[in-house]
Amino acid sequence: MSRFGENNGKGIKPMVRTIRVHAFNNSDLIRRLKRTTIIGRIMNPDFQSVGSLVLMMPRVWKLEGRVVGKDLGLGTFRFDFEREEDILEVMKTEPFNFNHWMVSIVRWEPVIHKDYPSAITFWVKIIGVPRDFWTDQDFRRIGNELGTVQEVDEENARVKVTIDSTMPLCFEMSVQFETGGEEVVVKMEYEKLFGYCASCFSLRHDEESCP
Incomplete structure:
Protein backbone atom coordinates (compact mmCIF):
# COMPACT_ATOMS: atom_id res chain seq x y z
CA MET A 1 0.00 0.00 0.00
CA SER A 2 1.32 3.43 -0.86
CA ARG A 3 1.04 6.37 1.45
CA PHE A 4 -2.00 7.43 -0.59
CA GLY A 5 -3.92 4.28 0.32
CA GLU A 6 -5.24 1.37 -1.75
CA ASN A 7 -6.26 1.56 -5.36
CA ASN A 8 -9.84 0.32 -5.23
CA GLY A 9 -10.33 0.24 -8.98
CA LYS A 10 -11.86 3.70 -8.98
CA GLY A 11 -8.67 5.66 -8.54
CA ILE A 12 -6.33 6.24 -5.63
CA LYS A 13 -8.09 6.66 -2.30
CA PRO A 14 -6.28 8.81 0.26
CA MET A 15 -5.62 7.27 3.64
CA VAL A 16 -7.65 8.66 6.52
CA ARG A 17 -5.48 9.75 9.40
CA THR A 18 -6.70 9.64 12.99
CA ILE A 19 -5.40 12.07 15.58
CA ARG A 20 -6.30 12.54 19.23
CA VAL A 21 -7.30 15.97 20.50
CA HIS A 22 -6.51 16.41 24.17
CA ALA A 23 -9.22 17.52 26.58
CA PHE A 24 -9.24 21.14 27.68
CA ASN A 25 -11.53 23.45 29.60
CA ASN A 26 -13.99 24.79 27.02
CA TRP A 108 -26.70 23.96 19.81
CA GLU A 109 -25.46 21.18 22.09
CA PRO A 110 -21.94 19.72 22.47
CA VAL A 111 -22.78 16.61 20.44
CA ILE A 112 -20.16 14.81 18.33
CA HIS A 113 -21.91 12.58 15.79
CA LYS A 114 -21.76 12.40 11.99
CA ASP A 115 -25.55 12.82 11.66
CA TYR A 116 -25.89 15.71 14.13
CA PRO A 117 -28.26 17.44 13.94
CA SER A 118 -31.00 15.13 12.70
CA ALA A 119 -33.95 16.02 14.94
CA ILE A 120 -37.15 17.50 13.51
CA THR A 121 -40.20 18.21 15.65
CA PHE A 122 -43.69 17.83 14.15
CA TRP A 123 -47.22 18.02 15.37
CA VAL A 124 -48.71 14.71 14.16
CA LYS A 125 -52.45 14.12 13.90
CA ILE A 126 -53.36 10.52 14.74
CA ILE A 127 -56.37 9.26 12.81
CA GLY A 128 -58.33 6.10 13.60
CA VAL A 129 -58.08 5.82 17.38
CA PRO A 130 -61.51 4.96 18.89
CA ARG A 131 -62.91 7.99 20.68
CA ASP A 132 -62.99 6.25 24.08
CA PHE A 133 -59.20 5.83 23.86
CA TRP A 134 -58.44 9.52 23.33
CA THR A 135 -56.25 9.78 26.42
CA ASP A 136 -52.83 11.24 27.08
CA GLN A 137 -51.49 7.77 27.83
CA ASP A 138 -52.74 6.17 24.61
CA PHE A 139 -51.63 9.01 22.34
CA ARG A 140 -48.27 9.13 24.09
CA ARG A 141 -47.83 5.37 23.59
CA ILE A 142 -48.47 5.73 19.85
CA GLY A 143 -46.29 8.84 19.62
CA ASN A 144 -43.38 7.07 21.27
CA GLU A 145 -43.29 4.71 18.28
CA LEU A 146 -42.64 7.74 16.05
CA GLY A 147 -40.02 9.48 18.17
CA THR A 148 -39.79 11.40 21.43
CA VAL A 149 -43.12 12.85 22.55
CA GLN A 150 -42.91 16.48 23.66
CA GLU A 151 -46.60 17.25 24.15
CA VAL A 152 -50.05 15.69 23.74
CA ASP A 153 -53.19 17.44 22.47
CA GLU A 154 -55.96 15.00 23.44
CA GLU A 155 -58.79 17.23 22.24
CA ASN A 156 -57.49 17.21 18.66
CA ALA A 157 -55.85 13.76 18.65
CA ARG A 158 -52.36 15.16 18.12
CA VAL A 159 -48.90 14.54 19.49
CA LYS A 160 -45.88 16.78 19.25
CA VAL A 161 -43.01 14.44 18.43
CA THR A 162 -39.30 14.89 17.78
CA ILE A 163 -38.24 12.39 15.12
CA ASP A 164 -34.86 11.26 13.85
CA SER A 165 -34.71 12.43 10.24
CA THR A 166 -32.28 9.65 9.30
CA MET A 167 -35.17 7.19 9.75
CA PRO A 168 -38.16 6.76 7.41
CA LEU A 169 -41.41 8.47 8.35
CA CYS A 170 -44.16 6.27 9.74
CA PHE A 171 -47.57 6.98 8.24
CA GLU A 172 -49.58 4.10 9.71
CA MET A 173 -49.38 1.36 12.32
CA SER A 174 -51.55 -1.34 13.83
CA VAL A 175 -52.62 -0.81 17.45
CA GLN A 176 -53.95 -3.54 19.75
CA PHE A 177 -55.78 -2.18 22.78
CA GLU A 178 -55.46 -4.20 25.99
CA THR A 179 -59.22 -4.17 26.55
CA GLY A 180 -59.61 -6.50 23.59
CA GLY A 181 -61.21 -6.23 20.19
CA GLU A 182 -59.60 -6.19 16.78
CA GLU A 183 -56.37 -4.40 15.94
CA VAL A 184 -56.97 -0.90 14.69
CA VAL A 185 -54.94 0.66 11.88
CA VAL A 186 -54.16 4.27 12.74
CA LYS A 187 -52.77 6.81 10.29
CA MET A 188 -50.49 9.79 10.85
CA GLU A 189 -50.67 13.23 9.28
CA TYR A 190 -47.52 15.31 9.80
CA GLU A 191 -48.32 19.01 9.96
CA LYS A 192 -46.07 21.33 7.91
CA LEU A 193 -44.39 18.37 6.19
CA PHE A 194 -42.52 19.19 2.98
CA GLY A 195 -40.60 16.78 0.78
CA TYR A 196 -40.16 13.03 1.27
CA CYS A 197 -39.70 9.91 -0.83
CA ALA A 198 -43.02 8.36 -1.81
CA SER A 199 -41.35 4.92 -2.06
CA CYS A 200 -39.43 4.56 1.22
CA PHE A 201 -40.68 7.65 3.14
CA SER A 202 -37.18 9.05 3.64
CA LEU A 203 -36.84 12.79 4.21
CA ARG A 204 -33.43 12.81 2.50
CA HIS A 205 -34.19 12.12 -1.15
CA ASP A 206 -37.04 12.13 -3.63
CA GLU A 207 -38.57 9.09 -5.31
CA GLU A 208 -36.41 9.41 -8.44
CA SER A 209 -33.25 9.18 -6.32
CA CYS A 210 -34.49 6.39 -4.05
CA PRO A 211 -31.88 3.62 -3.75
Missing part, protein backbone atom coordinates in the same frame (compact mmCIF):
# COMPACT_ATOMS: atom_id res chain seq x y z
CA SER A 27 -16.87 25.29 29.46
CA ASP A 28 -17.10 29.04 28.77
CA LEU A 29 -17.35 28.44 25.02
CA ILE A 30 -20.01 25.77 25.52
CA ARG A 31 -22.11 28.06 27.71
CA ARG A 32 -21.92 30.84 25.12
CA LEU A 33 -22.82 28.60 22.19
CA LYS A 34 -25.76 27.05 24.06
CA ARG A 35 -27.11 30.53 24.74
CA THR A 36 -26.56 32.17 21.33
CA THR A 37 -26.36 29.49 18.63
CA ILE A 38 -28.59 27.17 16.66
CA ILE A 39 -27.25 24.51 14.32
CA GLY A 40 -28.93 22.84 11.38
CA ARG A 41 -28.77 20.42 8.46
CA ILE A 42 -30.51 20.39 5.11
CA MET A 43 -32.26 17.16 4.15
CA ASN A 44 -31.85 17.07 0.38
CA PRO A 45 -28.77 18.75 -1.18
CA ASP A 46 -30.18 18.07 -4.66
CA PHE A 47 -32.86 20.68 -4.00
CA GLN A 48 -31.45 22.74 -1.13
CA SER A 49 -28.42 25.03 -1.01
CA VAL A 50 -26.88 25.85 2.36
CA GLY A 51 -25.55 29.11 0.97
CA SER A 52 -29.01 30.22 -0.12
CA LEU A 53 -30.54 29.10 3.18
CA VAL A 54 -27.99 31.09 5.21
CA LEU A 55 -28.89 34.20 3.23
CA MET A 56 -32.66 33.71 3.27
CA MET A 57 -33.53 32.54 6.78
CA PRO A 58 -32.71 35.81 8.60
CA ARG A 59 -35.20 37.50 6.26
CA VAL A 60 -37.81 34.82 6.90
CA TRP A 61 -37.31 35.32 10.64
CA LYS A 62 -37.26 39.14 10.21
CA LEU A 63 -33.91 39.26 12.00
CA GLU A 64 -31.63 40.83 9.38
CA GLY A 65 -28.64 42.39 11.10
CA ARG A 66 -29.28 40.49 14.34
CA VAL A 67 -28.22 37.00 13.30
CA VAL A 68 -25.18 35.71 11.39
CA GLY A 69 -25.28 32.44 9.44
CA LYS A 70 -22.31 30.25 8.49
CA ASP A 71 -21.97 27.28 6.13
CA LEU A 72 -20.22 24.52 8.11
CA GLY A 73 -19.90 22.13 5.15
CA LEU A 74 -21.40 18.68 4.59
CA GLY A 75 -24.90 20.15 4.46
CA THR A 76 -24.72 21.75 7.91
CA PHE A 77 -24.87 25.35 9.07
CA ARG A 78 -25.15 27.51 12.16
CA PHE A 79 -26.74 30.80 13.11
CA ASP A 80 -25.34 33.01 15.86
CA PHE A 81 -27.82 35.36 17.53
CA GLU A 82 -27.30 38.53 19.50
CA ARG A 83 -30.18 37.74 21.86
CA GLU A 84 -31.39 34.42 23.25
CA GLU A 85 -34.94 35.81 23.12
CA ASP A 86 -34.73 35.78 19.32
CA ILE A 87 -33.72 32.10 19.34
CA LEU A 88 -36.74 31.26 21.49
CA GLU A 89 -39.06 33.03 19.05
CA VAL A 90 -37.47 31.30 16.05
CA MET A 91 -37.77 27.85 17.62
CA LYS A 92 -41.50 28.42 18.13
CA THR A 93 -41.91 28.28 14.33
CA GLU A 94 -40.60 24.71 13.94
CA PRO A 95 -40.64 22.51 11.95
CA PHE A 96 -38.48 24.28 9.41
CA ASN A 97 -38.38 23.87 5.65
CA PHE A 98 -36.44 25.43 2.80
CA ASN A 99 -37.17 25.10 -0.92
CA HIS A 100 -39.97 22.59 -0.22
CA TRP A 101 -37.80 20.15 1.78
CA MET A 102 -37.40 19.84 5.53
CA VAL A 103 -34.51 21.23 7.55
CA SER A 104 -33.29 20.08 10.96
CA ILE A 105 -32.63 23.08 13.23
CA VAL A 106 -31.90 22.67 16.95
CA ARG A 107 -30.43 24.62 19.85
Whole structure:
Protein backbone atom coordinates (compact mmCIF):
# COMPACT_ATOMS: atom_id res chain seq x y z
CA MET A 1 0.00 0.00 0.00
CA SER A 2 1.32 3.43 -0.86
CA ARG A 3 1.04 6.37 1.45
CA PHE A 4 -2.00 7.43 -0.59
CA GLY A 5 -3.92 4.28 0.32
CA GLU A 6 -5.24 1.37 -1.75
CA ASN A 7 -6.26 1.56 -5.36
CA ASN A 8 -9.84 0.32 -5.23
CA GLY A 9 -10.33 0.24 -8.98
CA LYS A 10 -11.86 3.70 -8.98
CA GLY A 11 -8.67 5.66 -8.54
CA ILE A 12 -6.33 6.24 -5.63
CA LYS A 13 -8.09 6.66 -2.30
CA PRO A 14 -6.28 8.81 0.26
CA MET A 15 -5.62 7.27 3.64
CA VAL A 16 -7.65 8.66 6.52
CA ARG A 17 -5.48 9.75 9.40
CA THR A 18 -6.70 9.64 12.99
CA ILE A 19 -5.40 12.07 15.58
CA ARG A 20 -6.30 12.54 19.23
CA VAL A 21 -7.30 15.97 20.50
CA HIS A 22 -6.51 16.41 24.17
CA ALA A 23 -9.22 17.52 26.58
CA PHE A 24 -9.24 21.14 27.68
CA ASN A 25 -11.53 23.45 29.60
CA ASN A 26 -13.99 24.79 27.02
CA SER A 27 -16.87 25.29 29.46
CA ASP A 28 -17.10 29.04 28.77
CA LEU A 29 -17.35 28.44 25.02
CA ILE A 30 -20.01 25.77 25.52
CA ARG A 31 -22.11 28.06 27.71
CA ARG A 32 -21.92 30.84 25.12
CA LEU A 33 -22.82 28.60 22.19
CA LYS A 34 -25.76 27.05 24.06
CA ARG A 35 -27.11 30.53 24.74
CA THR A 36 -26.56 32.17 21.33
CA THR A 37 -26.36 29.49 18.63
CA ILE A 38 -28.59 27.17 16.66
CA ILE A 39 -27.25 24.51 14.32
CA GLY A 40 -28.93 22.84 11.38
CA ARG A 41 -28.77 20.42 8.46
CA ILE A 42 -30.51 20.39 5.11
CA MET A 43 -32.26 17.16 4.15
CA ASN A 44 -31.85 17.07 0.38
CA PRO A 45 -28.77 18.75 -1.18
CA ASP A 46 -30.18 18.07 -4.66
CA PHE A 47 -32.86 20.68 -4.00
CA GLN A 48 -31.45 22.74 -1.13
CA SER A 49 -28.42 25.03 -1.01
CA VAL A 50 -26.88 25.85 2.36
CA GLY A 51 -25.55 29.11 0.97
CA SER A 52 -29.01 30.22 -0.12
CA LEU A 53 -30.54 29.10 3.18
CA VAL A 54 -27.99 31.09 5.21
CA LEU A 55 -28.89 34.20 3.23
CA MET A 56 -32.66 33.71 3.27
CA MET A 57 -33.53 32.54 6.78
CA PRO A 58 -32.71 35.81 8.60
CA ARG A 59 -35.20 37.50 6.26
CA VAL A 60 -37.81 34.82 6.90
CA TRP A 61 -37.31 35.32 10.64
CA LYS A 62 -37.26 39.14 10.21
CA LEU A 63 -33.91 39.26 12.00
CA GLU A 64 -31.63 40.83 9.38
CA GLY A 65 -28.64 42.39 11.10
CA ARG A 66 -29.28 40.49 14.34
CA VAL A 67 -28.22 37.00 13.30
CA VAL A 68 -25.18 35.71 11.39
CA GLY A 69 -25.28 32.44 9.44
CA LYS A 70 -22.31 30.25 8.49
CA ASP A 71 -21.97 27.28 6.13
CA LEU A 72 -20.22 24.52 8.11
CA GLY A 73 -19.90 22.13 5.15
CA LEU A 74 -21.40 18.68 4.59
CA GLY A 75 -24.90 20.15 4.46
CA THR A 76 -24.72 21.75 7.91
CA PHE A 77 -24.87 25.35 9.07
CA ARG A 78 -25.15 27.51 12.16
CA PHE A 79 -26.74 30.80 13.11
CA ASP A 80 -25.34 33.01 15.86
CA PHE A 81 -27.82 35.36 17.53
CA GLU A 82 -27.30 38.53 19.50
CA ARG A 83 -30.18 37.74 21.86
CA GLU A 84 -31.39 34.42 23.25
CA GLU A 85 -34.94 35.81 23.12
CA ASP A 86 -34.73 35.78 19.32
CA ILE A 87 -33.72 32.10 19.34
CA LEU A 88 -36.74 31.26 21.49
CA GLU A 89 -39.06 33.03 19.05
CA VAL A 90 -37.47 31.30 16.05
CA MET A 91 -37.77 27.85 17.62
CA LYS A 92 -41.50 28.42 18.13
CA THR A 93 -41.91 28.28 14.33
CA GLU A 94 -40.60 24.71 13.94
CA PRO A 95 -40.64 22.51 11.95
CA PHE A 96 -38.48 24.28 9.41
CA ASN A 97 -38.38 23.87 5.65
CA PHE A 98 -36.44 25.43 2.80
CA ASN A 99 -37.17 25.10 -0.92
CA HIS A 100 -39.97 22.59 -0.22
CA TRP A 101 -37.80 20.15 1.78
CA MET A 102 -37.40 19.84 5.53
CA VAL A 103 -34.51 21.23 7.55
CA SER A 104 -33.29 20.08 10.96
CA ILE A 105 -32.63 23.08 13.23
CA VAL A 106 -31.90 22.67 16.95
CA ARG A 107 -30.43 24.62 19.85
CA TRP A 108 -26.70 23.96 19.81
CA GLU A 109 -25.46 21.18 22.09
CA PRO A 110 -21.94 19.72 22.47
CA VAL A 111 -22.78 16.61 20.44
CA ILE A 112 -20.16 14.81 18.33
CA HIS A 113 -21.91 12.58 15.79
CA LYS A 114 -21.76 12.40 11.99
CA ASP A 115 -25.55 12.82 11.66
CA TYR A 116 -25.89 15.71 14.13
CA PRO A 117 -28.26 17.44 13.94
CA SER A 118 -31.00 15.13 12.70
CA ALA A 119 -33.95 16.02 14.94
CA ILE A 120 -37.15 17.50 13.51
CA THR A 121 -40.20 18.21 15.65
CA PHE A 122 -43.69 17.83 14.15
CA TRP A 123 -47.22 18.02 15.37
CA VAL A 124 -48.71 14.71 14.16
CA LYS A 125 -52.45 14.12 13.90
CA ILE A 126 -53.36 10.52 14.74
CA ILE A 127 -56.37 9.26 12.81
CA GLY A 128 -58.33 6.10 13.60
CA VAL A 129 -58.08 5.82 17.38
CA PRO A 130 -61.51 4.96 18.89
CA ARG A 131 -62.91 7.99 20.68
CA ASP A 132 -62.99 6.25 24.08
CA PHE A 133 -59.20 5.83 23.86
CA TRP A 134 -58.44 9.52 23.33
CA THR A 135 -56.25 9.78 26.42
CA ASP A 136 -52.83 11.24 27.08
CA GLN A 137 -51.49 7.77 27.83
CA ASP A 138 -52.74 6.17 24.61
CA PHE A 139 -51.63 9.01 22.34
CA ARG A 140 -48.27 9.13 24.09
CA ARG A 141 -47.83 5.37 23.59
CA ILE A 142 -48.47 5.73 19.85
CA GLY A 143 -46.29 8.84 19.62
CA ASN A 144 -43.38 7.07 21.27
CA GLU A 145 -43.29 4.71 18.28
CA LEU A 146 -42.64 7.74 16.05
CA GLY A 147 -40.02 9.48 18.17
CA THR A 148 -39.79 11.40 21.43
CA VAL A 149 -43.12 12.85 22.55
CA GLN A 150 -42.91 16.48 23.66
CA GLU A 151 -46.60 17.25 24.15
CA VAL A 152 -50.05 15.69 23.74
CA ASP A 153 -53.19 17.44 22.47
CA GLU A 154 -55.96 15.00 23.44
CA GLU A 155 -58.79 17.23 22.24
CA ASN A 156 -57.49 17.21 18.66
CA ALA A 157 -55.85 13.76 18.65
CA ARG A 158 -52.36 15.16 18.12
CA VAL A 159 -48.90 14.54 19.49
CA LYS A 160 -45.88 16.78 19.25
CA VAL A 161 -43.01 14.44 18.43
CA THR A 162 -39.30 14.89 17.78
CA ILE A 163 -38.24 12.39 15.12
CA ASP A 164 -34.86 11.26 13.85
CA SER A 165 -34.71 12.43 10.24
CA THR A 166 -32.28 9.65 9.30
CA MET A 167 -35.17 7.19 9.75
CA PRO A 168 -38.16 6.76 7.41
CA LEU A 169 -41.41 8.47 8.35
CA CYS A 170 -44.16 6.27 9.74
CA PHE A 171 -47.57 6.98 8.24
CA GLU A 172 -49.58 4.10 9.71
CA MET A 173 -49.38 1.36 12.32
CA SER A 174 -51.55 -1.34 13.83
CA VAL A 175 -52.62 -0.81 17.45
CA GLN A 176 -53.95 -3.54 19.75
CA PHE A 177 -55.78 -2.18 22.78
CA GLU A 178 -55.46 -4.20 25.99
CA THR A 179 -59.22 -4.17 26.55
CA GLY A 180 -59.61 -6.50 23.59
CA GLY A 181 -61.21 -6.23 20.19
CA GLU A 182 -59.60 -6.19 16.78
CA GLU A 183 -56.37 -4.40 15.94
CA VAL A 184 -56.97 -0.90 14.69
CA VAL A 185 -54.94 0.66 11.88
CA VAL A 186 -54.16 4.27 12.74
CA LYS A 187 -52.77 6.81 10.29
CA MET A 188 -50.49 9.79 10.85
CA GLU A 189 -50.67 13.23 9.28
CA TYR A 190 -47.52 15.31 9.80
CA GLU A 191 -48.32 19.01 9.96
CA LYS A 192 -46.07 21.33 7.91
CA LEU A 193 -44.39 18.37 6.19
CA PHE A 194 -42.52 19.19 2.98
CA GLY A 195 -40.60 16.78 0.78
CA TYR A 196 -40.16 13.03 1.27
CA CYS A 197 -39.70 9.91 -0.83
CA ALA A 198 -43.02 8.36 -1.81
CA SER A 199 -41.35 4.92 -2.06
CA CYS A 200 -39.43 4.56 1.22
CA PHE A 201 -40.68 7.65 3.14
CA SER A 202 -37.18 9.05 3.64
CA LEU A 203 -36.84 12.79 4.21
CA ARG A 204 -33.43 12.81 2.50
CA HIS A 205 -34.19 12.12 -1.15
CA ASP A 206 -37.04 12.13 -3.63
CA GLU A 207 -38.57 9.09 -5.31
CA GLU A 208 -36.41 9.41 -8.44
CA SER A 209 -33.25 9.18 -6.32
CA CYS A 210 -34.49 6.39 -4.05
CA PRO A 211 -31.88 3.62 -3.75
